[in-house]
Amino acid sequence: MxxxxxxxxxxxxxxxxxxxxxxxxxxxxxxxxxxxxxxxxxxxxxxxxxxxxxxxxxxxxxxxxxxxxxxxxxxxxxxxxxxxxxxxxxxxxxxxxxxxxxxxxxxxxxxxxxxxxxxxxxxxxxxxxxxxxxxxxxxxxxxxxxxxxxxxxxxxxxxxxxxxxxxxxxxxxxxxxxxxxxxxxxxxxxxxxxxxxxxxxxxxxxxxxxxxxxxxxxxxxxxxxxxxxxxxxxxxxxxxxxxxxxxxxxxxFGKKYLGIGPSAHSFNGESRQWNIANNYKYIDTLANGKVPFEQELLSPIQRLNEYVMTSLRTMWGLDLEKVKNNFGEEYSEELLHTATQFIEKQWVKHEEQKLFLSDTGKLYADHIASELFIG
CATH class of the missing domain: 3.20.20.70 (Aldolase class I)
Structure with missing residues (x-):
């Protein structure tokens, strides 16, 4: 889907x-x-x-x-x-x-x-x-x-x-x-x-x-x-x-999506691309049969960090078991180790191999995610 x-x-x-x-x-x-x-x-x-x-x-x-x-x-x-x-x-x-x-x-x-x-x-x-x-x-x-x-x-x-x-x-x-x-x-x-x-x-x-x-x-x-x-x-x-x-x-959830129109972003699971943010150039390029976009191929670490950022913002949380199965056990362990400081502050909850933000932690969501990023 x-x-x-x-x-x-x-x-x-x-x-x-x-x-x-x-x-x-x-x-x-x-x-x-x-x-x-x-x-x-x-x-x-x-x-x-x-x-x-x-x-x-x-x-x-x-x-x-x-x-x-x-x-x-x-x-x-x-x-x-x-x-x-x-x-x-x-x-x-x-x-x-x-x-x-x-x-x-x-x-x-x-x-x-x-x-x-x-x-x-x-x-x-x-x-x-x-x-x-x-x-x-x-x-x-x-x-x-x-x-x-x-x-x-x-x-x-x-x-x-x-x-x-x-x-x-x-x-x-x-x-x-x-x-x-x-x-x-x-x-x-x-x-x-x-x-x-x-x-x-x-x-x-x-x-x-x-x-x-x-x-x-x-x-x-x-x-x-x-x-x-x-x-x-x-x-x-x-x-x-x-x-x-x-x-x-x-x-x-990291599902695929296609973005159409000037400045629209797309994601197919392996790469991300974004269209030019200019109406006239967008129209002119398509008149010549081309889509005006730039593309970035995502490395495994980039995909992992993207999962960290998006999942932590949700009520479903960051699934350490999913990280272990999709990216490697060492990364799952590293994430839990780094999260310990936030668990002790009660900004993050660790339940059933998942990390969730507390209400207070939601105030620091971007900071917590950036600290958890691998690499």
Whole structure:
């Protein structure tokens, strides 16, 4: 089983914190969709005929696509691959796009899961982020999707930025709980170097993010969602039983996936590749019958370290027996030896030949993983 990711690199406006590849210039939208179809054809053998169980439209803002454009791309995938009847097909969407007309359009496609970029239910916060929607649209978009019959909905929330008091943060979480959203993805506000937010901070126009605030709000998030029956199955992802994201889980399980579109990444178990992050060059190269990508062959140690990084972030943990069988007993022993310092701090739990992060350990996930890396 494998997945396909399609990157739609267009947005109405630039969020101040975002460093994903996108453009607010839509002039080449039609050409780019043609190029996505061409890349799907050229990359049809990348997954070696594996059955597709997840398709994910990410971005950018995929909800700028018309229903007929979504169907074009899905039809192409179905012609080139065997897609399971119960495939999870996700569309990332901004609340301001999800009016009644758009939702009706999407209902006529095979999309069966929404990922809605809420981020906050407070207007001042959304304005601070330079989001395209307002607080009213945040709530009404969810309710319209539910009224149209969409049950499998995940929503994004951001925490750890200056305007977000703990009271507001708890209200944001509670609003999604009250709306009976079965899956929530939540991220700490990160200041990426090439973003407007980084520039504002550098020029003293905005304060730097506060790590203590971020940690406190992450702990609040875990406590509130666990209390309300959510499984914390990956550092940034929480889901009710039966509503975990298949597509995201497959990344962490190391399954193969094909990335289509500018800046999209692919993984086939042995190598990783990524497309050029430039819309015009992407279109021009595909017009000449080539896919513009760079590739990295992964050594056994790189694959092991990737497994360490991804597995440790999940509720299933790092399986030392799996490391022993797939990479060698010496590496399994080395990992356990290195992890001892974190086990003693109660940041890591060692149970049944698996390593799991404790709630406190989740605050230091990246540090712990980097310390465990082999080589």
């Amino acid at each position: 494998a997945g396909i990711y399609i990157h739609i690199p267009f947005c109405k406006k630039a969020c101040y914190y975002c460093d994903f590849h996108f453009s607010t210039n839509w002039k080449v939208k039609d050409e780019l969709i043609d190029s996505l179809e061409k890349e799907l054809e050229l990359q049809k053998s990348y997954l070696n005929g594996e059955t597709i169980e997840t398709i994910y439209f990410g971005g950018g803002t995929p909800s700028v696509l018309k229903g007929e454009e979504i169907n074009r791309l899905l039809d192409k995938i179905n012609k080139l691959h065997h897609v399971t009847k119960d495939a999870e097909i996700t569309l990332e969407a901004n609340p301001d796009d999800l009016d009644a007309v758009k939702i009706k359009e999407i209902r006529q496609t095979a999309i069966n899961r929404f990922s809605i970029g809420i981020q906050s239910f407070f207007d001042e916060d959304l304005q601070w982020m330079n989001r395209a929607h307002n607080a009213g649209e945040a709530k009404s978009s969810i309710m319209r999707a539910q009224d149209a019959g969409f049950e499998n909905i995940t929503c994004d929330l951001i925490y750890g930025y200056p305007l977000l008091t703990n009271k507001k943060w708890k209200e944001n979480i509670q609003t999604l709980i009250d709306l009976e959203i079965p899956h929530i993805s939540s991220y700490s506000m990160t200041v990426e170097p090439q973003t407007a937010l980084a520039t504002f901070i550098r020029k003293k126009q905005q304060p730097a993010m506060n790590e203590e605030q971020s940690a406190e709000q992450f702990l609040m998030l875990m406590a509130e969602l666990e209390k309300n029956g959510f499984l914390h199955y990956e550092i940034s992802n929480f889901g009710k039983e039966g509503w975990l994201s298949k597509h995201n889980s497959n990344y962490w």
